[in-house]
Structures are given as structure tokens and as C-alpha cells.
Amino acid sequence: MSNKVSFPYLGHVIVYKKFLQMMGFEVIMPPAPTQKTIDLGVKYSPEFACIPFKMLMGNYIEACELGANTIISSGGHGPCRAGFYGEVHQRILRQMGYDVNFIIFDSPKRDLFGTIKKFFKIKNKQSISKMVKVSKVVFPVLKDLDTFEKKIHTMIPYEINKGQSLEVWREIYKIYDEVYSQKELLEARAEGHRMIDSIKLRKVNDDEKIKIGIVGEIFVVIEPSINMDVENLLCSLGCEAERSLYLSEWVEHNIFGEKHEKTIQDLGEKYIEILIGGHAKTTVGNIVDFKNRGFDGIIHLMPFGCLPELVSQSVIPKITSDHDIPVLTLSIDEQTGKSNNLTRIEAFIDLIRNKKTKEKVFSGGKK
Amino acid sequence: MKIGIPRALLYHYYGVFWEEFFKELGHEVIVSPHSNKEIVDTGIKSAVPEICVPIKIFLGHLKYLIYEKNVDYAFVPRMISIHKGEIFCPKFMGLPDLVKNGSPEISDRILTTYIESKTENISNYKNYISLSDKLNANEEDIKRASRKANIKWLEFRRNTLRGIPADKAAEMVKKNTVYKKNNSNNIKIAVVGYVYNVYDPFLSMDILDKLHDLNVDYMTFEMLDNKTIFSQISHLKKRLFWTFSNKLLGAGYYSLKNHNIDGLIHLTAFGCGPDSFLGKLFEIESDIRQKPFMTIRIDEHTGENHLQTRIEAFVDMLKRKKEKESA
Ligand code: SF4
Ligand code: SF4
Numbered sequence: 001m002s003n004k005v006s007f008p009y010l011g012h013v014i015v016y017k018k019f020l021q022m023m024g025f026e027v028i029m030p031p032a033p034t035q036k037t038i039d040l041g042v043k044y045s046p047e048f049a050c051i052p053f054k055m056l057m058g059n060y061i062e063a064c065e066l067g068a069n070t071i072i073s074s075g076g077h078g079p080c081r082a083g084f085y086g087e088v089h090q091r092i093l094r095q096m097g098y099d100v101n102f103i104i105f106d107s108p109k110r111d112l113f114g115t116i117k118k119f120f121k122i123k124n125k126q127s128i129s130k131m132v133k134v135s136k137v138v139f140p141v142l143k144d145l146d147t148f149e150k151k152i153h154t155m156i157p158y159e160i161n162k163g164q165s166l167e168v169w170r171e172i173y174k175i176y177d178e179v180y181s182q183k184e185l186l187e188a189r190a191e192g193h194r195m196i197d198s199i200k201l202r203k204v205n206d207d208e209k210i211k212i213g214i215v216g217e218i219f220v221v222i223e224p225s226i227n228m229d230v231e232n233l234l235c236s237l238g239c240e241a242e243r244s245l246y247l248s249e250w251v252e253h254n255i256f257g258e259k260h261e262k263t264i265q266d267l268g269e270k271y272i273e274i275l276i277g278g279h280a281k282t283t284v285g286n287i288v289d290f291k292n293r294g295f296d297g298i299i300h301l302m303p304f305g306c307l308p309e310l311v312s313q314s315v316i317p318k319i320t321s322d323h324d325i326p327v328l329t330l331s332i333d334e335q336t337g338k339s340n341n342l343t344r345i346e347a348f349i350d351l352i353r354n355k356k357t358k359e360k361v362f363s364g365g366k367k
Numbered sequence: 368m369k370i371g372i373p374r375a376l377l378y379h380y381y382g383v384f385w386e387e388f389f390k391e392l393g394h395e396v397i398v399s400p401h402s403n404k405e406i407v408d409t410g411i412k413s414a415v416p417e418i419c420v421p422i423k424i425f426l427g428h429l430k431y432l433i434y435e436k437n438v439d440y441a442f443v444p445r446m447i448s449i450h451k452g453e454i455f456c457p458k459f460m461g462l463p464d465l466v467k468n469g470s471p472e473i474s475d476r477i478l479t480t481y482i483e484s485k486t487e488n489i490s491n492y493k494n495y496i497s498l499s500d501k502l503n504a505n506e507e508d509i510k511r512a513s514r515k516a517n518i519k520w521l522e523f524r525r526n527t528l529r530g531i532p533a534d535k536a537a538e539m540v541k542k543n544t545v546y547k548k549n550n551s552n553n554i555k556i557a558v559v560g561y562v563y564n565v566y567d568p569f570l571s572m573d574i575l576d577k578l579h580d581l582n583v584d585y586m587t588f589e590m591l592d593n594k595t596i597f598s599q600i601s602h603l604k605k606r607l608f609w610t611f612s613n614k615l616l617g618a619g620y621y622s623l624k625n626h627n628i629d630g631l632i633h634l635t636a637f638g639c640g641p642d643s644f645l646g647k648l649f650e651i652e653s654d655i656r657q658k659p660f661m662t663i664r665i666d667e668h669t670g671e672n673h674l675q676t677r678i679e680a681f682v683d684m685l686k687r688k689k690e691k692e693s694a
Contacts (some may be wrong), residue, residue: 008456088647273463276460305638310417310418310458313415315469
């Protein structure tokens, strides 16, 4: 039986597709999550499983329906329930009658390279150099997409032609979908920059800008289909939005051992002394980091019942009072009524805007 | 000094040790009473709403000790590991952070230390040496107290391994009492749940006593030795990261396989993350093994009558099944 490989739908999925295809696998693209995905996931998951588990459950079922028989996933880098996801997902899928195998790439400590070697059948120099070559295309693609996406979310609020930035972003995404070589990569990058530069923006004074940081558990921070597309939502309310987590940074940290995240965690140390699993310490550190970088407010996203993020949530009031930074925690599950959260976000932004105007008047009067 | 220990979370497993430890150092130890409505309500008010009930209850006990009993310090250990390669549920590892930052006004009344061990024996004095200043003790004192406390705790564990439930086992050590279990040829049920749920009468409504009254034998995870427990889950490619969850998983699998056990009850607290997976795995396994399985999900509102009815129905079903099989 030939391997038909699929993977979780999380963030820029074309990147995983590209990597696997270029390594010579037959790829089953998981369908973009819809209400049906969530419904399926909820139906076959334990009732109190966290929402990432349920979403993935739905993803996998849909991928299996399309014929996938191998699922590649990561156990997540913080030891939490995610580390055990694969084990339970596989059992449930088997119980449903799908004969499917799981390959879990774990954080480096648990023999990441051993798993990679085995799975990609890396035996000799040739296969190593192939993998290196592929990575040299795929990783920059991921990195570029993250950079452009980040950029776009600082532009939308000021665009003169409504909708132009998002359209450009979609175009860029499409262009990168076609990138399979160094040459194409460079072309795409140039084209991307050109397109970004073509977006016309209003001039806005720095002290009128509202910047919101988004922190929390990786899955709900990264995947727009589960987080109400919160970045764009914030943009549409006139704010710049930046996430604490971009997949390329995650890869840099977990595979290339980059140190940025460590620095962030150090900032969190005052509130959560040790790594307690998941992303809690990073969440807390990121709040401080955003504040230091001049952001005006924080949206903290957590899956309903998320163990480590509940600890973050518990310490947030202290951070808010120590650092004078407003934080709105939203917990996300399959029933998260969009409208309810929407109202809360709107109210939150109003509050920040008022606070900002007042401060401006105040400091203006002092001069 | 007056040292308070909340009767919550791992007090139900390590209480014997901690009580003896502080006493040996010459301190007065005050343990909060069994959970009651007031304590629970205080806890609920002190916690973020979504957090699991056992943590809320812990906070209630903590505040009770500080505000009602005026203890100098309340003990809130940071549990990190009691098994090689495994850790604790994030809420245990972050408990002191949660307490100190969630209730800054009591942060200077918290006595905390890292507890990290390769086995579940947490008597290594190094776990407690960081307390020496606050406790006015030197290294020798801490060593001696750990040793003494360990003797008691080992006795407690020997009791549980003889089939005595943890609360009774602790009482035997502390008060030198004896406990007789009625061993009958009746139905035997495994009740799998964390000690802080099973032995908190407010949460579990004394489920074990209820079974006892129905003339049913029961088994809990602490009655199985670690070797038996962990051999049950050695086939898993990946284990959970959390020791007590793994113990429950092992105990649950064991009872589903073992012919002397007629059924399995999974007692779980509302909002418990790890248990959501355990429950599913038990469900799948009980299907395969054709053994009755029931989940009881408890929270601060669980009605006693409701619980009683469900337990009775489960027991009746097991009895009928057993009669049919032996007929
Ligand atoms: S970090 Fe939160 S969402 Fe992730 S596995 Fe743990 S509980 Fe679930
Ligand atoms: S194991 Fe479950 S009940 Fe215990 S602290 Fe963690 S989430 Fe709460």
C-alpha cells in the first residue's frame, strides 16, 4: 500500500504540502476547516477534550475520507495533552474503521532526528542533500509568508482602497504556492515586495495608532478558522495586530534551536517560575514583551479548559497591574459564539481607544 | 509557628508525610477540615471560572487557613515530578504562581518548595532544604524530619497496598487505629479517580462508603503497586506526561482486564483536562473487553440523590450480569 500522507490544518498549510511533495510523497491535502469539520471533530472526540484536539479530529476524519492512510503531526513542544493527541486520535480513527498510521515528530529531546531519518528514509548522502535542498526552498517560503502576513496586518487599518491589502495577501499566497525552486523563490519574493509597496496608505501619526498583540496557545493563536480570524477582525476595527507566534519562529526555536523564545520566557519568569507545559510561560512573557514594544493591548486566546493557559489567565491580573497593560482573555471552544466574542473585542478596543485619547489630551495639556 | 496544610489536592496522598515533617521541626500543624460549602464557595470566588474544581477547592482551603485559622504560613508545594521522565498536570506545576499572582495579598504567607523526585518517594531532604530559613531549621533538622516523615509515609503506603483506602490508611498511621475491610465474594468495582476527588466527601459524596453500604467490594489505584500499574501501559507508544493520570490509566486498564473485577467507575471532576483522554481510552478498552464502565463527573453542584441512584443502578446491573454468567 502506498503512503498517502496528510497533516493537521494549521496555518500556512501549503508549506507542509510543498515539503512532502518535494520529498516525493503523495499528499492528501486536508480540506480547509468548515463547520462540518468542527461538527465531526466534536462528535468523535471526548467531550472535554480541548478544541485543538477536536479540530484535528475533524481534520483527520476528512483527510481519511479522502484516502489518507498516514498522518504526520507534531506532539507540540510543551509537554501537555498535545503530546498524547496522536495516541488517542489514532485509536478513535481505528475504532471508526480507518486504517491509519501516525508519525509524530516530537520536540528534539525525544529523538526528533531519528524519526525524521526513518520516515524520510534518509540513509545516504544523496538523500540528505535532497532534504537539505528541499528545506532551503520550503523554509524560506514559510518565513516569507509569515513576514508578509505580519506586514499586511500593520497596513489594513490605513489602506485607502478598502480590501486591497487582503487581496494582495491572497495573491502573494498563490504565488508562493507555485514556488518549487530557489529561482522561483527569489522571483516570488521580489513580486511580493512590489505588490506590498503598491498598497496606498493614509498617513497616520504614530500616537494615533492602536497596536494589539495576540498571545496564547499556539493552535488558537495561529489558525484563523478557529479564532474568528482575529487578526483581520482587529484590523477591521482599525487596529494593527501582531501575533506572538508565527510558525517559522516555532520551527526556528524547536528545530534550529533559536534563542528568541528563551528570552521571552525569561520575561515571564517573574509570574510563572518554570515551564509548566504548553505555552503558558511564553504567553506571559509575550504580554510583557508586547508592552515593552509599545503595544496598547493584548488579546489572550486560550482553548476552553486549557490547563497551562488557565494558569496564565490566573496570573494576568497581576501583570496588568504591574505593567499597566489591558488584557482580554477569550476562551475558545466549538460553541464560542462569534457575536459574543465580537462584542467583547469591540468593547475592549473602545476602552483602549478612549484611554489613549485621554492620555493624549492629558500629556498635551501638560506641555 | 503555625503551619497550615490545605486538605486538598495531594494532601490526600502525601499528607502523612508533610504533617509529620513540620511537627518534627517543632511547629504546630493545622489541617483544614473536610471541604464544606463555605470553603468551596471561597475557592470558587478566588479562582478563574474555567479552572477545574479541585484547584478551586484548594484555594478555598488555603484562604480558610490564612483567614480563619491565622496560620503563619500555608504550605503550597510546587509538584514537578515523582516519576522519571514524567511531570505533573500544569496546574500543579504552576500552583504557587497561580496562588501568588492570583491572590497577591496572601503571597507572603505562602510556604513553597520544588518537589522533584525520580520515584514517588519524595523524602529526599533536598526537596525541603529551601524551607530552612522560614522554618528556622538547619540542614540536620531538615534531614531528620524528612527521615521521620518518610517512615510514616511508607507505613501509609504499605496500608494502601494491603487494600485499605487512602483516607483510612492515613488515619491508621496518625491515630494508630485498625481498620477492617469486609472482604466478601460480592461484586467488586474499581473506582478510578484522583485522590483529591475520591477522598473529598464534598465532591465524591463518600462514594466508597456508599459502595461499602451496598455490600460491594472496591479497589482504588493506590491499592495497586507501581509495577503492576505501569506494566499495564507499557505497550503505549506514548504515555501521558502526568504521573497520576498514568497511574489511573494503568489501574483502569488493569481492572478492565482482571477477572476479579466486575466493573469500572471513572470518577472525574468537571473541567479536568487529562481525564478527558482517560475517559475515552477506558471507553474504547471497555468495549473491547466487554466490561461495564461508567463515568461519574462531579462538581460543586452534584446532587447526592442523583449519584446514589446511578451507583445503585450500576451495581444492580453488575449483579444481574454476574448471576447470569454463573447460571
Ligand atoms: S496546551 Fe491547552 S490546548 Fe494544548 S494540549 Fe494542553 S490543554 Fe490542550
Ligand atoms: S489532573 Fe485534572 S483535576 Fe487534577 S489538577 Fe489537573 S486538571 Fe485539575
